[in-house]
Amino acid sequence: MAALHDAEEAFVVLRLRDDDFELVHANRAFARRTGFDPRFDQPLPGARVYADPDHRSAIVARLRTGKRCQLRLPLTLEGRPRTVHSVFFPLKPPYYAGLLRELAPEQQMVQVFRSLERVKEALDRAPAEFYAAVLTSALESVPGADAGSLWILQGDRFVCTAQVGHTPELINFSVSFETELRWYGQGEAAMRQGTPRIITRRTIEAINSETEIASLNSERPLQANLLIPIVRKGEVYGTFNLDSVRNENAFTIESIEAGRLFAEEILGFLETERREQRLRGRLGLLERIVEINRIARRARSQGQLYLETLTALRRYIGSSHVTVFLLEEDGQVLRVVASTTPDLTAGMRIPRDRGASWIAIEERRAVHIHDIYKDPRVFHFGERRRGPVALLAAPLIDGSGEVVGVISANSRPHQGFGEGELAFFEASAEAIGMATERLKALGEATRRAEAYRKLIVLSTEIEVLENPDEIAERALRTILELTPFEAGVFYTLKGGKRLEPDVLVGDYPSRFPRIYEDHPVHLGEGLVGSTIAGRKGGAVHDYRDYPGALEPFVKIGTRSVLVEPLWVKGVPYGGLALLTFGQPAAPPAEARYLVQLTARRIERAFERIGHLTTLKEAREAMFRAFGVALERRDYETRGHTERVAQLSTRLARALGLRGGELEAVRWGAYLHDIGKLAIPDRILLKEGPLDEDEWALMREHTEIGFQMLEPIPFLPRSTRNIVRFHHERWDGSGYPRGLAGTEIPLEARLFAVVDVFDALANERPYKKSWAPREVARELRELSGRHLDPVIVDRFLQLKRPLRRG
Numbered sequence: 001m002a003a004l005h006d007a008e009e010a011f012v013v014l015r016l017r018d019d020d021f022e023l024v025h026a027n028r029a030f031a032r033r034t035g036f037d038p039r040f041d042q043p044l045p046g047a048r049v050y051a052d053p054d055h056r057s058a059i060v061a062r063l064r065t066g067k068r069c070q071l072r073l074p075l076t077l078e079g080r081p082r083t084v085h086s087v088f089f090p091l092k093p094p095y096y097a098g099l100l101r102e103l104a105p106e107q108q109m110v111q112v113f114r115s116l117e118r119v120k121e122a123l124d125r126a127p128a129e130f131y132a133a134v135l136t137s138a139l140e141s142v143p144g145a146d147a148g149s150l151w152i153l154q155g156d157r158f159v160c161t162a163q164v165g166h167t168p169e170l171i172n173f174s175v176s177f178e179t180e181l182r183w184y185g186q187g188e189a190a191m192r193q194g195t196p197r198i199i200t201r202r203t204i205e206a207i208n209s210e211t212e213i214a215s216l217n218s219e220r221p222l223q224a225n226l227l228i229p230i231v232r233k234g235e236v237y238g239t240f241n242l243d244s245v246r247n248e249n250a251f252t253i254e255s256i257e258a259g260r261l262f263a264e265e266i267l268g269f270l271e272t273e274r275r276e277q278r279l280r281g282r283l284g285l286l287e288r289i290v291e292i293n294r295i296a297r298r299a300r301s302q303g304q305l306y307l308e309t310l311t312a313l314r315r316y317i318g319s320s321h322v323t324v325f326l327l328e329e330d331g332q333v334l335r336v337v338a339s340t341t342p343d344l345t346a347g348m349r350i351p352r353d354r355g356a357s358w359i360a361i362e363e364r365r366a367v368h369i370h371d372i373y374k375d376p377r378v379f380h381f382g383e384r385r386r387g388p389v390a391l392l393a394a395p396l397i398d399g400s401g402e403v404v405g406v407i408s409a410n411s412r413p414h415q416g417f418g419e420g421e422l423a424f425f426e427a428s429a430e431a432i433g434m435a436t437e438r439l440k441a442l443g444e445a446t447r448r449a450e451a452y453r454k455l456i457v458l459s460t461e462i463e464v465l466e467n468p469d470e471i472a473e474r475a476l477r478t479i480l481e482l483t484p485f486e487a488g489v490f491y492t493l494k495g496g497k498r499l500e501p502d503v504l505v506g507d508y509p510s511r512f513p514r515i516y517e518d519h520p521v522h523l524g525e526g527l528v529g530s531t532i533a534g535r536k537g538g539a540v541h542d543y544r545d546y547p548g549a550l551e552p553f554v555k556i557g558t559r560s561v562l563v564e565p566l567w568v569k570g571v572p573y574g575g576l577a578l579l580t581f582g583q584p585a586a587p588p589a590e591a592r593y594l595v596q597l598t599a600r601r602i603e604r605a606f607e608r609i610g611h612l613t614t615l616k617e618a619r620e621a622m623f624r625a626f627g628v629a630l631e632r633r634d635y636e637t638r639g640h641t642e643r644v645a646q647l648s649t650r651l652a653r654a655l656g657l658r659g660g661e662l663e664a665v666r667w668g669a670y671l672h673d674i675g676k677l678a679i680p681d682r683i684l685l686k687e688g689p690l691d692e693d694e695w696a697l698m699r700e701h702t703e704i705g706f707q708m709l710e711p712i713p714f715l716p717r718s719t720r721n722i723v724r725f726h727h728e729r730w731d732g733s734g735y736p737r738g739l740a741g742t743e744i745p746l747e748a749r750l751f752a753v754v755d756v757f758d759a760l761a762n763e764r765p766y767k768k769s770w771a772p773r774e775v776a777r778e779l780r781e782l783s784g785r786h787l788d789p790v791i792v793d794r795f796l797q798l799k800r801p802l803r804r805g
Helices: 028-034 053-063 105-121 127-141 177-184 188-192 201-208 253-298 302-317 356-363 419-464 468-482 512-518 526-534 551-555 589-633 640-654 660-671 674-678 692-699 701-709 717-725 746-761 772-782 789-798 800-804
Strands: 010-017 020-026 069-077 080-090 095-102 147-154 157-164 174-176 197-200 224-232 235-244 319-327 333-339 349-351 367-369 391-397 403-411 487-494 498-506 538-540 558-568 571-581
Touching (some): 010 028, 010 053, 020 053, 127 157, 157 177, 157 235, 174 177, 235 253, 253 302, 253 419, 302 319, 302 403, 333 356, 333 403, 356 403, 391 419, 512 551, 526 538, 660 746, 746 772
Antiparallel strands (some): 147 235, 157 174, 319 403, 333 349, 391 403
């Protein structure tokens, strides 16, 4: 120790005390440079030498290994912070000897560069990890630094992105640009030049008391702060702060030089990040443009196109409101077709020269207005919002280069739109314009296809309809669905001269039908009469301008009229008319063609109905002739066929049968005994009672009649059922099958009631006619045995046939 006492190298002896150490001896060099001069009887506590417990803990941990060890530790030498290289040797426990040598400046920089190497290894990490690595390395090698923080400029605020030695609450804390300038204290010009500055505790406390950062109190108040602006060509990226919590004079020129090296590394990383962000922004822009085009391509209707693109635009450009307008045919009005703005509902119209959207249309380019409240060209809707609101408007241009509409978007207050949003908006407008043209063409094709599909359906329906009024009504309703007309009329020619509206559909004035009562329209008169007489369709856009307009129709507001004549078998039958009231219509070119097709189809249907009517009348006459032939063979039943045919039809209608069902019952009544044609006269005309064999043969007439009619293809089964089963009884005692109850077909059960009634109520050669009361009493007596009780009750409710009988 005596030999080392006067040595140039600083020499100390330490003694371990639990988890700390004491300085028990120091030579003249150490005492002169540090101010510490202990004695064995009055050792200095470790806290006197190193106020930082972390440094003391590092020394203790190395000494406890009991081996020679080396450490680099900060130490204040001659009033200035230095990094000291220490080598400790174990003596007799618990004593250790140490040689301390101050690192030369070049050695200090070697330490800095070694730390920077570790920083470079962290370049491929996430930003938060890189910033933390920079701070940790800087604290290891920048003289005087034992804490620090990094603040990145985001927008108009500095945000803390990394810290070491401070409270964790500091992360993501932000201050305004003005607050950071006050902390810097050298003015904005010096900051943009990247000039470092050092401040001490008194200045730190004065600035903190004026800023919001004072709320984040540190357990160890700052003694000194070294701030290095992170700047490139006058643009501020952030600030790099190195702090000392031990010494107001901690930072030197060497500290600034070393700190700048770390700030340069941060700047390089930030520039790389920004380049990557710009690249990601461009890639994101491309992805969003691809997404908009994908939406536009897959849209199958304009409604779907606008709904999905407006939603995407709001999401991608941060817009509060987006609206799509389409130009009306005259090009003087913009019509709202879709909007996220409550004050702009679909169907609203914006006349020319009102609003910035017309500027985009006239100049055929996107318009960017930074504050709609300061630009007189903007047309405002709804309440004014607080703060500046930006607007974008871009024309929608179709594939042929025609402007078909415009799309506009408002920003949220104070946010505005950047170059990326503007580029994306223009690309979106182009995609929407092209898709609008495609969907318009698709819509036209779909509409035509739907029109022809409905005409095919109409033709199919007309094939099964037999009432001319039903056919005309169905046709008119179909045409109104396919054209812009409001009402349709089916005229028929009465007495070869007068036209009367038999069917009216759609919306028309209540007085319209009565006009024909007070002012009859004849063939050759007015638009309708002359068109039908000339057998050539006619149309007027505005009835008021038609030379032959009839005054009563002008007064009720008749405007557009389209008439198509109906001729059947070469003679005028009537016509179809389509009308609007109040406003004229502009039907598409194919509307007239659709009406012509429909009229020709109706003419063929009416011709078919005429043929069917003739055939039905012929069949009816034929079936009636069969019945009359039977009566002429069996004189006891004269008139029976016609009576049961009428009564059966009435009873069937009362039981709910309709249309062809009634016809089948009537035909069954005509033919019910047709099988008797095969019964020999000796049995059919026998005056006395029939024996058992004769009755057996007589009962076969039902099966014979059924077999006679079965080959006739158009004859309904109901008709044949009456022929076959009209002698079956409710209790099962009838023939030919012995059916009971509802096993007997309904048509056969109802005819059985009528057949029994006619036999009782009418005179025969062998009996007189019964009185109505007697007939009713007998029918009730047979109810539930011979006859269906429900049908008997319903028949008796008719009453009229009983009185007639």
